[in-house]
Amino acid sequence: MTSSRNSDRFSLPLCLCGQFLFFLAGSLLLMAYALPARADNSDRAKALSKKVMCMCGGCNDTAGTCNHTGGAFSGPCDTAKAMQKEVADRVNRGDSDDLVLQSFVQEYGPTVLPDPPKKGFTWLVWIAPIALPLFALYLIWEVVRRWRRRQQLAPAGGPPISADLLDRARRESHGDLRE
Amino acid sequence: MDIFGSFALLLAFLAAVYAFVAGIIGIVQHRTLLGKSARNAGMAVFGLVTLAVVTLEYFFFTDNFTLAYVAAHSNHALPWYYKFSSLWAGQEGSLLWWSWLLSIWTFFALFLNRRKHPELMPYVGVTLAGVQIFFLTLNNFVASPFRVLAAAGPDGAMHVARVAEGTGLNPLLQYPEMVIHPPMLYLGYTGFTIPFAFAMAALLGRYPGEKWIHITRRWTMVAWCFQGIGVLLGAHWAYAVLGWGGYWAWDPVENAALLPWITGTAFLHSVMMQEKRGMMKVWNVWLVFVTFMLCILGTSLTRTGIVSSVHAFAESNIGGYFFGFLGIVLLVCLAAWFKNRDYLRSDNQLDSLVSRESSFLFNNLILLAACFAILWGTLFPVLSEAATGSKISVGPPFFNKVEVPIALFLLLLTGVGPLLAWRKTSTDALKRNFLWPVVAGLVAGVIAFALGWRDIYPLMCLILCVFVALTIFAEFYRGARVISQRDGGNLLAAAGELTMRNTRRYGGYIVHFAMVMIFIGVAGSAFNQDIQKEMNIGDSLRIGPYTVLCQNFDQPSNDNYESNRATLEVFRNGRSEMMLYPERRFFRTSQVTETVVAIESTAVHDLYIVYAGRTPDTNIPVIHAYLNPLVKWIWFGGIVMVLGTILAMFPDRRAALVIRAATDRPWAGEPAPSPVTATMNRSSSND
Numbered sequence: 001m002t003s004s005r006n007s008d009r010f011s012l013p014l015c016l017c018g019q020f021l022f023f024l025a026g027s028l029l030l031m032a033y034a035l036p037a038r039a040d041n042s043d044r045a046k047a048l049s050k051k052v053m054c055m056c057g058g059c060n061d062t063a064g065t066c067n068h069t070g071g072a073f074s075g076p077c078d079t080a081k082a083m084q085k086e087v088a089d090r091v092n093r094g095d096s097d098d099l100v101l102q103s104f105v106q107e108y109g110p111t112v113l114p115d116p117p118k119k120g121f122t123w124l125v126w127i128a129p130i131a132l133p134l135f136a137l138y139l140i141w142e143v144v145r146r147w148r149r150r151q152q153l154a155p156a157g158g159p160p161i162s163a164d165l166l167d168r169a170r171r172e173s174h175g176d177l178r179e
Numbered sequence: 180m181d182i183f184g185s186f187a188l189l190l191a192f193l194a195a196v197y198a199f200v201a202g203i204i205g206i207v208q209h210r211t212l213l214g215k216s217a218r219n220a221g222m223a224v225f226g227l228v229t230l231a232v233v234t235l236e237y238f239f240f241t242d243n244f245t246l247a248y249v250a251a252h253s254n255h256a257l258p259w260y261y262k263f264s265s266l267w268a269g270q271e272g273s274l275l276w277w278s279w280l281l282s283i284w285t286f287f288a289l290f291l292n293r294r295k296h297p298e299l300m301p302y303v304g305v306t307l308a309g310v311q312i313f314f315l316t317l318n319n320f321v322a323s324p325f326r327v328l329a330a331a332g333p334d335g336a337m338h339v340a341r342v343a344e345g346t347g348l349n350p351l352l353q354y355p356e357m358v359i360h361p362p363m364l365y366l367g368y369t370g371f372t373i374p375f376a377f378a379m380a381a382l383l384g385r386y387p388g389e390k391w392i393h394i395t396r397r398w399t400m401v402a403w404c405f406q407g408i409g410v411l412l413g414a415h416w417a418y419a420v421l422g423w424g425g426y427w428a429w430d431p432v433e434n435a436a437l438l439p440w441i442t443g444t445a446f447l448h449s450v451m452m453q454e455k456r457g458m459m460k461v462w463n464v465w466l467v468f469v470t471f472m473l474c475i476l477g478t479s480l481t482r483t484g485i486v487s488s489v490h491a492f493a494e495s496n497i498g499g500y501f502f503g504f505l506g507i508v509l510l511v512c513l514a515a516w517f518k519n520r521d522y523l524r525s526d527n528q529l530d531s532l533v534s535r536e537s538s539f540l541f542n543n544l545i546l547l548a549a550c551f552a553i554l555w556g557t558l559f560p561v562l563s564e565a566a567t568g569s570k571i572s573v574g575p576p577f578f579n580k581v582e583v584p585i586a587l588f589l590l591l592l593t594g595v596g597p598l599l600a601w602r603k604t605s606t607d608a609l610k611r612n613f614l615w616p617v618v619a620g621l622v623a624g625v626i627a628f629a630l631g632w633r634d635i636y637p638l639m640c641l642i643l644c645v646f647v648a649l650t651i652f653a654e655f656y657r658g659a660r661v662i663s664q665r666d667g668g669n670l671l672a673a674a675g676e677l678t679m680r681n682t683r684r685y686g687g688y689i690v691h692f693a694m695v696m697i698f699i700g701v702a703g704s705a706f707n708q709d710i711q712k713e714m715n716i717g718d719s720l721r722i723g724p725y726t727v728l729c730q731n732f733d734q735p736s737n738d739n740y741e742s743n744r745a746t747l748e749v750f751r752n753g754r755s756e757m758m759l760y761p762e763r764r765f766f767r768t769s770q771v772t773e774t775v776v777a778i779e780s781t782a783v784h785d786l787y788i789v790y791a792g793r794t795p796d797t798n799i800p801v802i803h804a805y806l807n808p809l810v811k812w813i814w815f816g817g818i819v820m821v822l823g824t825i826l827a828m829f830p831d832r833r834a835a836l837v838i839r840a841a842t843d844r845p846w847a848g849e850p851a852p853s854p855v856t857a858t859m860n861r862s863s864s865n866d
Contacts, residue, residue, distance in 0.1 A: 053572045061428055062574055114574025116559070121567050125559045129552035129581050136544055144537075 045088040048097060052087070052104045053114050054080040062114055063087070184234035185325040188275075191227035191282070192315040194220045198308035206301050214301045218289050221304045224311055225286035228279045232266070235275065235324055239265050245341045248272060248324045254347040254768045256738040264358040265348050270497070271324035273361070277478065278314040280362070280369040285311065288373050288398070299391065302380030310372050313504045321497055347768035350740075356416045364409025364436055368474040370402025371439055374446070375471035378464050382515045385522045392450050392463070397828050399450075399467075403443040404824040410436050411817040422774035422789045424709060424805040426813070429578040434557045435477035438550055442470040445546040448596075452539050460523040461516070462543070468512040473550075475505050480557075538596035545592065549585045553578065583636050587643060590698055593691050594647035597654065616653065620646035640702040644695050651688050651695075658685075679832040686827025693823055696816030703784075703809030711791065713799040714745075723806040725786055726750040730758075732800055740764040742775075745790045745800060749779065761790035761802070782815075784808040 050064035056079035066080035083104075090100045104112045116122040198221040205214030235248070239262045244250040252268045267276040285307045292300050318324070330340035351357075374395040381391035413436065418426035427433060446466040452459040479501035516523075556573045564570045598612040624642040632638050655674050663673035678685040712720045719728040731746035744762040748755055759777035766773065779786040787805040794801055 051576070053574055061423075061430070062576075065423055065425060065428065065575070109569070111570045111572050114572050114576045115580075116563075116571045116573055116577065121563060122571055125556065125563075125573060125577070128555055129548065132551060133544060133548035136548070140540060140544065 044097070045084070045091040048091065048100055049084045049087045051097075051101060051114065052083060052112050054083065055108050055112060056080065184231045184238075185319075185323065187227050187230035187234065188315065188318050188323070188325070191224045191231065191278075192312070192319050194223045194227060195308050195311040195315055198224070199305055199312055202301055202305035202308060206305065211297075214304075217308070218293065218300065218304050221308050221311075222286050222289050224308075224315075225282040228275075228282045228315075231318075231325075232275060232279045235266055235272065236263065239263070242345070243341075244343070244345050245327050245339055246324075247326045247328050250328060250342050250345045252345070252348055254345040256768070257348055257353075258739075260355075260358055261348050261353055264352070264361075267361045267365070268348055268352055271318075271322040271326075273365075273481075274314060274317050274322050275324050276361070276365055277369060278311065278318055280365050281307075281311060281314060281372060284369055284373050288376070292394075296386075296390070296394070298384055299377070299380050299386050299394075302384045303376045306376035306379045307372065310376075313500075317497065317500060321500060344768065347739075347766065350764065350766045350769060350771045350773040351420060353739075353766075353773075354416060354420050356412050356419070360409060360412040360416055363405050363412055367402050367404075367406025367409050367436075368439065368478055370398065370405055371443060371467075371470050371474050373398040373402065374467045378467040379512075379515060382464055382519050382522065385519055389453055389457070392453055395467075396447075396450060399443060399447060400824055400828055403440065403447060404821060406436070406440045406443065407820055407824075408817065410440060411814070415814060418810070419776055419778065420774075422776050422791075422803075424707065424787055424789075424803075424807060425704070426810070429553075429556075429575045431557045432477075432481050434553045434578075435473075435480040438554055439470045439473040439477060441546050441550040441553075442466055442473060445543045445550075446470060448539050448546075449543050452536055456536060458536065459539075459543075461520070464516065464523060465512075466543075468508075472505055472508055472512075473554075475501060475508065479505075535596065535599045538592060538599050542589070542592050542596055545585060545589050549582060549589070552581045552585065556581070586698075587636070587639050590640070590643045590647060590694070593694060594643070594650040597688065597691070598650055612650070612653070616646045616649035619649050634705055637702045637705040640698055644699055644702075648692065648695050651692050654688060655685070676832075678826065679829075682829040682831055683827050686823050686825075686829070689823030689826060690820050691823075693816045693818075693820035696812045696819060700809045700811070700813030700816060703807065703812070706808050707805060709803065709805040711801060711803040713794055713797065714802045715799060720802065720804060722786070722804045723784065724751050725756075725804075725806070727759075727788065727802070727804055729800075729802070738767075740766045740773075743790065743792075743800075745802060747777070747788060747802070749786065759786075759788055761788045763790050763792060780811050782809075782811050785810045 046064060048064075050062045052063050054061050054063045054066040054077065056066070056077045061080075063080040063083035066077055086104075087100060090103065095103075101113065110117055110122075116125045118126055198217045200217075201213050201220065202217035204210065205212075205217055235246075237243075238246050238249045239253050240259065242249075242253065242255050244253075248269060248271050249265075252265045252272070253262055257265070265272070267273040288307065289300070289304055292303075328340040328342065329337045332338045377391045377395040377398070380386065410433075413433065414426040417428070417433075418424075446463060449459050449463055449466060453463050479498060556577055559573050560571055594616065595613070620642040623645040624638055627638055627641050632641070655677065656670070658677040659670050659673035662668070662676055663670050666673070666676075668676070708722060710720055710722050712718070714720065714729045716729055716731060719726055721727075726749070728748045728750065729745060730748050733744050733746070735742050735744055742762045742764045744760055747759045747761070749757050749759055757779055759779060761777040762775040764773045764775060765771075774789055774791075777788045785805075785807045787807055789803040789805075791801040791803045793799060
């Protein structure tokens with residue numbers, strides 16, 4: 001019995017090892033093949049155009065990924081194309097990333113930034129998704145702590161049993177055993 | 180004929196009102212016959228709304244442009260299958276579609292349970308009728324699809340008018356998936372009404388035990404599965420039609436479809452706590468309530484256009500009705516909960532933080548956090564404008580920053596949760612279950628890092644995917660090995676046997692594996708490449724292992740559209756591999772231009788080519804090529820998710836054998852159960 005359990009203990013990791021190697025080799029080969037080294041970021045303009053919203057008013061996407069639909073076009077709309085060109089011109093001129101983004105904020109206001117600014121009222125959009133789960137986590141922790149404390153305080157044997165009831169239980173259990 | 184449709188809708192409304200009022204009187208005055216009559220009225224709604232739907236389809240197929248809705252969404256040249264799907268292309272039709280799908284769910288829920296749960300079903304019928312009344316009110320009095328076109332005649336009186344040709348279906352909707360995506364999504368949205376009705380009924384009727392959970396589990400899984408399919412089909416449609424190389428843009432309507440699916444997922448996990456340990460009763464009831472309310476919110480976002488979205492194909496002023504209904508639902512939920520909150524007291528409490536219960540608790544917390552963050556980001560521009568007067572944008576970068584870490588944590592729990600024991604897990608069990616998967620994940624991470632992966636999220640995703648996949652394989656392996664050692668069969672057959680013995684558990688694992696596949700696919704997007712180039716005939720571009728050579732440009736056309744098409748030959752390692760034909764189509768009636776993307780999809784990557792039009796100055800065609808790694812894993816993951824869900828809905832073979840054994844028993848005496856049944860019963864306690 002013991003030896004079979006021991007052999008189980010060894011064979012399980014071995015089999016898992018085999019599975020692991022198979023799965024790992026497969027997935028890594030696949031990924032290494034599929035995912036060549038990430039394209040370098042020399043194309044700053046492309047990255048920057050994804051940091052400004054398309055201001056056509058018909059979509060909720062960035063200028064770099066605009067797929068404005070339902071109009072007389074699809075793919076980037078004319079507004080997005082113009083914004084992409086403006087980004088490219090400024091990058092070619094040597095403007096820094098911040099300068100490019102600031103120029104769009106001056107032109108369109110803060111709504112051009114897909115990341116809401118972290119100040120004033122809009123701080124809330126960033127804080128709430130972090131603060132609320134943390135608060136919920138605290139509540140869970142607190143509830144669990146109380147439960148556990150209550151369990152520790154509870155009498156181990158449960159409610160008291162009368163002597164008559166105890167006698168009856170003993171009699172019946174002896175009877176069961178005799179049967 | 181339009182009168183026929185309108186009349187059927189009006190009768191459906193009256194039947195729903197009768198089912199609601201008679202149902203309440205039946206409950207209050209304990210009048211069983213009246214209750215049955217109310218139930219029959221609830222089922223009759225299905226037949227009546229079906230008549231209305233058939234009538235509207237008849238108008239589409241006969242090109243009857245006296246109806247404003249048909250004239251706005253169809254035309255003579257439209258193929259028959261798009262005429263069929265035009266039913267839900269606009270506001271009025273899609274609301275009718277909602278009502279019809281809800282009436283189907285209602286019919287089956289009432290019919291299949293007509294002889295069961297007599298204390299519960301009257302409440303279920305009333306709740307379902309209440310929801311039906313709302314949508315049938317919209318169908319009849321706010322957004323009727325049977326409005327006719329009218330024009331003043333020579334006598335000055337208004338007459339029914341007819342236009343010679345309809346406007347046609349929005350070209351974006353002229354895609355095969357659009358014939359099945361909205362029905363799937365709406366089956367999900369409407370399907371969650373059934374668990375909502377049962378939860379409300381159990382609460383109002385103070386139905387004893389966890390019976391309502393057992394009844395609704397399969398209904399919830401079906402609705403959840405439809406919602407998941409709908410979301411994935413929508414993502415695939417966005418990928419294949421919109422021509423921007425991606426499938427998910429955190430658009431408000433996309434987000435709205437995801438929200439009830441997330442809370443539904445949380446519910447499907449937390450019900451196990453209630454079934455096994457009698458815990459989280461309040462939580463479960465509220466999860467169902469919230470899921471239903473999110474379905475209504477999602478429908479309203481799609482239909483009302485209160486937040487700008489590329490998917491809001493209808494914009495109108497019916498938002499007030501939806502938000503009024505949401506307010507009523509919330510009030511009813513709060514009142515029902517407050518009145519019966521003592522009924523929801525937990526039977527047990529958490530024994531340890533390292534237990535299956537706590538993993539479900541964390542799973543629910545994380546899912547709800549994900550749901551809240553999406554909802555918050557989606558509605559924040561509206562809130563901000565109301566509070567400060569200035570409009571801000573909450574775009575994809577925000578959602579990626581917030582949601583990606585949450586999703587990775589969820590992925591971790593997918594691997595950890597199922598391997599923890601109920602009540603408390605020993606340190607030995609932790610080591611036994613997790614040591615090798617953790618080591619494997621870390622080794623995979625180190626190798627990927629050595630191969631040049633530097634982005635933290637794809638790296639973590641890979642580590643977690645390996646970890647979770649191995650924990651799932653290990654679970655199958657352990658169980659299958661026990662069976663194969665006992666019965667002498669091979670491991671694969673034993674794994675099948677194991678799965679069929681506890682379909683819920685192992686079906687769940689398959690769904691978890693589907694999530695791993697989807698995560699692998701999504702992680703691939705971190706490595707997307709693209710290139711855009713002006714190309715004349717004979718020009719070529721290179722992307723990844725492919726060389727794309729431009730062979731020809733032509734202009735095929737038919738009655739529905741005229742097209743500009745590129746003929747591209749794709750070479751790989753110097754060998755010609757395939758021809759691709761990206762197009763831009765100009766639809767004659769709607770005067771809209773639409774992209775038709777050419778995609779060559781493999782398990783490794785997608786070559787995705789868009790004919791982006793001609794440069795205005797030079798009139799040279801522009802080709803935009805993308806190389807998107809691993810996208811196919813997402814769609815395959817979706818298929819595996821559906822298979823896993825279907826499997827989890829099957830009854831266990833164990834249960835079937837036990838029943839058969841019981842029925843095979845001789846009348847006199849009671850022999851011991853067969854060894855097979857006894858073994859199966861012993862192994863039944865670990866769901």
